[in-house]
Amino acid sequence: MKTLGTDYTKALVPATAADISCAQQSTFDWLASRFPLDQDPLAKLSTSAIVRREDLHEVVQALRDTPEFAYDMLIDIIGIDYLNYPGHQGPRFAVTYLFKSMRFAAHRFQLKVLVDEEDLVVPSLHDLFHIANWAEREVWDLFGIRFEGHPNMKRLLNHFEFVGHPLRKDYPAQKRQWLSTNDPLLDQLEARLRENGMELIDPIPLNTPAVEDVIKGSRR
Amino acid sequence: MSAEIENSPVPQQEAATLPFLTTSLDAVINWGRSNSLWPFPFATACCAIEFMSLMSARYDFARFGTEFMRFTPRQSDLLMIMGTVTYKQAPILRRIYEQMSAPRWVIAVGACASSGGFYDSYCTVPGIDHIIPVDVFIAGCPPRPEAYIEAAVQLQEKIKDESFLTERLARLRDRGEDLPS
Amino acid sequence: MRVLDRTGEKLDLLTVNIGPSHPATHGSLRIICGLEGETIKAAVAEIGYLHRGFEKMVERGTYQQVMPYTDRLNYCSAILNNIAFSKAVESMFEIQITERCKVLRVLMSEFTRIVDHLICVAAALADLGAQTAYFYYFVPREDAMIILEKLTGARLTNSFSRIGGLYRDTYEGFETDVLDFLKKTEESLSDVFKLVDRNRIFLDRTQGIGCITPELAISYGWTGPCLRATGVDRDLRKDQPYFDYQTYDFDTIVGTRGDTYDRLMVRLFEAKESISIVRQAIKRLKPGPINVSDPRVSQPQHEFAYHDMEALINRFKLVYEGVRVPQGEHYDALEAANGELGFFITSDGTGNPWRIKVRPPCLTQFAAFHNLVEGGMVSDAIACLSSINIIAGELDR
Numbered sequence: 052m053k054t055l056g057t058d059y060t061k062a063l064v065p066a067t068a069a070d071i072s073c074a075q076q077s078t079f080d081w082l083a084s085r086f087p088l089d090q091d092p093l094a095k096l097s098t099s100a101i102v103r104r105e106d107l108h109e110v111v112q113a114l115r116d117t118p119e120f121a122y123d124m125l126i127d128i129i130g131i132d133y134l135n136y137p138g139h140q141g142p143r144f145a146v147t148y149l150f151k152s153m154r155f156a157a158h159r160f161q162l163k164v165l166v167d168e169e170d171l172v173v174p175s176l177h178d179l180f181h182i183a184n185w186a187e188r189e190v191w192d193l194f195g196i197r198f199e200g201h202p203n204m205k206r207l208l209n210h211f212e213f214v215g216h217p218l219r220k221d222y223p224a225q226k227r228q229w230l231s232t233n234d235p236l237l238d239q240l241e242a243r244l245r246e247n248g249m250e251l252i253d254p255i256p257l258n259t260p261a262v263e264d265v266i267k268g269s270r271r
Numbered sequence: 272m273s274a275e276i277e278n279s280p281v282p283q284q285e286a287a288t289l290p291f292l293t294t295s296l297d298a299v300i301n302w303g304r305s306n307s308l309w310p311f312p313f314a315t316a317c318c319a320i321e322f323m324s325l326m327s328a329r330y331d332f333a334r335f336g337t338e339f340m341r342f343t344p345r346q347s348d349l350l351m352i353m354g355t356v357t358y359k360q361a362p363i364l365r366r367i368y369e370q371m372s373a374p375r376w377v378i379a380v381g382a383c384a385s386s387g388g389f390y391d392s393y394c395t396v397p398g399i400d401h402i403i404p405v406d407v408f409i410a411g412c413p414p415r416p417e418a419y420i421e422a423a424v425q426l427q428e429k430i431k432d433e434s435f436l437t438e439r440l441a442r443l444r445d446r447g448e449d450l451p452s
Numbered sequence: 453m454r455v456l457d458r459t460g461e462k463l464d465l466l467t468v469n470i471g472p473s474h475p476a477t478h479g480s481l482r483i484i485c486g487l488e489g490e491t492i493k494a495a496v497a498e499i500g501y502l503h504r505g506f507e508k509m510v511e512r513g514t515y516q517q518v519m520p521y522t523d524r525l526n527y528c529s530a531i532l533n534n535i536a537f538s539k540a541v542e543s544m545f546e547i548q549i550t551e552r553c554k555v556l557r558v559l560m561s562e563f564t565r566i567v568d569h570l571i572c573v574a575a576a577l578a579d580l581g582a583q584t585a586y587f588y589y590f591v592p593r594e595d596a597m598i599i600l601e602k603l604t605g606a607r608l609t610n611s612f613s614r615i616g617g618l619y620r621d622t623y624e625g626f627e628t629d630v631l632d633f634l635k636k637t638e639e640s641l642s643d644v645f646k647l648v649d650r651n652r653i654f655l656d657r658t659q660g661i662g663c664i665t666p667e668l669a670i671s672y673g674w675t676g677p678c679l680r681a682t683g684v685d686r687d688l689r690k691d692q693p694y695f696d697y698q699t700y701d702f703d704t705i706v707g708t709r710g711d712t713y714d715r716l717m718v719r720l721f722e723a724k725e726s727i728s729i730v731r732q733a734i735k736r737l738k739p740g741p742i743n744v745s746d747p748r749v750s751q752p753q754h755e756f757a758y759h760d761m762e763a764l765i766n767r768f769k770l771v772y773e774g775v776r777v778p779q780g781e782h783y784d785a786l787e788a789a790n791g792e793l794g795f796f797i798t799s800d801g802t803g804n805p806w807r808i809k810v811r812p813p814c815l816t817q818f819a820a821f822h823n824l825v826e827g828g829m830v831s832d833a834i835a836c837l838s839s840i841n842i843i844a845g846e847l848d849r
């Protein structure tokens with residue numbers, strides 16, 4: 052990871068609300084001079100940008116690596132479903148990214164990508180921010196938006212037998228889904244071992260006793 | 272009990288003068304069982320924080336014989352479910368219950384475990400009685416520590432009404448066997 | 453399972469599953485690790501065992517009905533969550549809360565922060581085998597529960613805050629109760645500190661265990677005491693002051709190495725700072741209104757509602773339709789006990805929220821968990837887990 056040499060041990064100069072909106076405006080202007088983007092009409096209290104999907108990775112990298120902005124913390128990734136939102140036109144889904152800087156107290160910025168229902172794909176940011184890995188899995192789980200290039204696009208919160216994406220507006224809140232057994236997670240462990248530079252000779256044996264055996268065992 | 276006294280090393284005449292009690296087997300066993308419940312805290316959510324209060328000095332749950340917290344289902348006979356049980360958690364709860372050896376009792380603590388509480392959603396089990404049988408339900412979100420204590424006392428009352436022999440007989444009959452004569 | 457490691461050596465690894473029903477994983481976290489002997493070679497964490505559908509549930513009610521759900525996010529410090537949520541909604545209205553409300557909110561936030569840190573450190577020490585600290589800490593904590601009960605009517609899930617104010621004013625004798633609690637807390641804090649300060653076992657089990665560099669922690673989005681333990685001097689109360697935090701005199705506590713010891717000690721000392729903030733806040737408490745008199749958010753008083761037509765309609769509307777938040781999207785955060793707790797609210801202009809997303813501070817910390825424990829022992833993993841204070845309600849929502 053590239054670092055900008057920020058001295059984290061030094062306390063920051065406190066920022067007021069005016070500073071924050073000023074910083075947002077200057078970030079927006081700087082971005083607008085480089086990338087095609089719109090101002091988000093819904094973010095009424097802040098200046099935030101709607102970027103094109105194909106620019107997203109580049110925009111975020113620029114925000115993170117430019118010393119005068121240094122948005123080096125990804126606060127959260129938020130999926131939103133605008134199905135039947137009053138007065139909403141355009142794509143049904145949106146993914147919002149929140150950033151914050153550890154270098155300047157006033158720096159907070161918000162980016163949005165609009166995603167069409169037919170083509171639910173957004174570039175992944177997992178190579179820029181570690182937290183993007185889980186945050187993107189969560190959005191995939193709850194909204195079904197896929198992140199291109201993500202190493203492990205699995206559900207994060209719901210179980211692996213779950214069908215559908217619960218936070219979409221057309222998913223009934225009470226549609227319950229039972230789970231039979233838990234995910235053994237062995238594929239993820241194998242992937243992690245490989246990431247740590249190990250090579251598997253034989254696969255991990257799956258020796259979880261079937262639930263039936265356990266039931267029989269306890270009767271004895 | 273008298274058979275035991277006959278075989279005891281104490282001379283017969285002396286044994287007759289020793290004070291002794293006669294009682295039913297059920298009463299003795301239930302007395303033991305109800306006063307030494309070993310809980311397995313299946314703690315998932317907020318109700319578990321109140322359980323921490325319960326175990327601390329002011330409420331001192333140990334006064335009711337539930338001194339020994341056991342974190343393995345095989346050594347415990349009281350399963351306390353504190354907190355929301357989700358569908359992801361459900362197979363685990365079921366398995367823990369199956370791993371407990373009989374006799375076993377279950378207390379569902381709080382609104383969530385009893386009925387799903389106000390999480391009437393796609394991912395919460397609407398009451399753990401969908402998965403396992405429950406002996407005592409406690410209301411509250413979270414229940415006060417006193418309510419936990421009351422549940423324990425109620426469970427003790429319940430245990431005192433159980434019959435060891437009929438229970439065993441029923442289990443044998445289940446398997447198609449009968450009591451050895 | 454057998455693997456070849458980087459040097460080409462053949463290792464025989466054992467796969468061990470820890471949790472979710474394990475005393476140290478708080479019933480709702482699951483870690484699966486590949487062990488060589490007792491050393492963790494690879495670890496994978498799974499969450500979601502307490503995913504209760506917060507974000508779906510809140511879409512069905514009004515904004516005020518979100519309040520009880522926020523209680524159950526971080527259930528160790530419920531009032532902080534309430535305040536965070538009402539602050540987010542207030543910022544969408546752009547209303548200024550009253551002076552007394554500000555002071556009371558600071559007071560209650562710091563009060564619950566103390567309680568949260570007490571529980572975290574007590575549980576962490578109990579996981580390390582030091583049960584004594586747990587009993588020491590739960591004495592003042594029970595006092596805190598009594599104060600909260602007197603003030604809010606509930607022990608744990610308080611729902612104390614309201615949009616534009618608080619549920620109610622303090623009761624008579626509140627200040628002396630709180631001061632009493634602070635004194636007891638200080639005593640038990642120093643008692644436990646004496647127990648662990650030079651304790652060889654404690655030091656060996658925590659120092660140098662589960663280290664993380666500031667850069668990695670920032671990339672994982674860590675905030676709050678865990679980030680400060682790595683030496684990063686960032687605190688929302690200082691950097692973007694809200695509720696006039698800039699006028700209170702307190703220090704940010706910063707660690708040096710980002711290990712388990714630093715994380716626990718930062719919490720211990722932060723609790724001390726919070727005690728001093730509560731004392732300052734008590735001195736500032738002046739009589740005055742606690743709710744804003746804005747018809748958009750606060751209900752008119754009973755006298756008006758009974759005698760005045762407009763007030764009656766206003767009250768009726770607020771109860772049945774809820775607070776009608778202006779259309780738009782906004783993110784607002786404050787420094788909770790675990791770090792930056794934020795709410796991202798999308799409103800469609802009606803009384804029901806369109807979407808509320810919580811930014812849980814725990815999630816970011818647990819996402820980095822495998823980096824903390826790999827290379828260490830299993831028992832270190834347990835120490836590490838309790839030091840990052842994972843609250844499942846907030847983690848899985």
Ligand code: SF4
Pocket residue numbers: 316317318353354355380381382383384388411412413414524609
């Ligand atoms: S009953 Fe209430 S306090 Fe208990 S787990 Fe459920 S929500 Fe939490």
